[in-house]
Amino acid sequence: MASEMDLVPGITTRREEAQNALQKMVSKGLGWARKYSLFQYPFVTACCGMEFMSLAASRYDLDRFGAALPRFSPRQADLLIVVGTVNCKQAPILKRVHEQMADPKWVVAFGVCASSGGFYDNYATVQGIDRVVPVDVYIPGCPPRPEQVLDGIILLQKKIQGQPHKLIDRLPPALPGQG
């Protein structure tokens, strides 16, 4: 169906441009807000947890990067930190925890076991949690130094800043009579 709007493409493009520019600004602002308020869910399964405690405690102080509060409910978290070995028996639990987290959500594989299975190349261990959940940042090390983890968190923050964010990120509600 042709309308007079099709005859003046310049105006619509300008409007889209303006919307895009606004959207970019909103996205930048939301990215800034989100990267500095990472509420983490520590999925601690193994010895890397000791290093995670060191990281969260006052000497290295993850709080400086805005990822201070561990939420022990995945529904309140937006950063899943998988710390330690995940075996086949635990993979469904990890998947479920990830599914329960609300969008937007990010995942960090903390340590070599979470990243690739580590030296547990055997019958029981998942060879990297990226086989089960999507991973944003991999932090190597057995266990990684807290500085490495901070580096990983900063990388994640850069990634979050670069991602597109929307103010209202959901499908419009279905109107009555539509489907």
Place this chain on the structure above:
Amino acid sequence: MSKAVIDALRARFPDAVNDAYEGVGGDDVAFVRKENVAEVCRFLKDDPALRFDLAPYVTAVDYLGVEPRFEVVYNLFSTVHNHRVRLRVKVPEEDAVVPTITGVWRGANWFERYCWDMYGIRFEGHPDHRRLFMYEEFVGHPLRKDYPLRGRQPLVAERDVPDLYRGPGPAGRD
């Protein structure tokens, strides 16, 4: 001290206990016939001169290619007399059933479940005969020597990731 233990065992169970020898670390080791494990253990625990009140470790060994294939090993310790003894029980593959000792030491419960989980040795009369480590859906017993080394049985669908380190391997390796 543990020489006396073996002698007492021999005197009490002349056909059930045999081939005693001194093992690594000075502990005395004896082979016990499979059918008599429970009563030998009961005797070791209740006899006032022996008083083995602790079974710190019960495990199994898979000697693939040797007949009988399996062996269940009971490490026993007496906190009263401070002596140790190790009992070895040969278990054939076709009849991998051993009488339970959970009636003697309740702590052996999980060790026997471990042996069932990892080696597939059943313990007759065990009160809670489930797997200890692996999940119920798991097929086979992973510490058996003929279980594939990387025989993973994932519970959830896993994304296939190419193995950049080892390259393509034989089909079904993972």
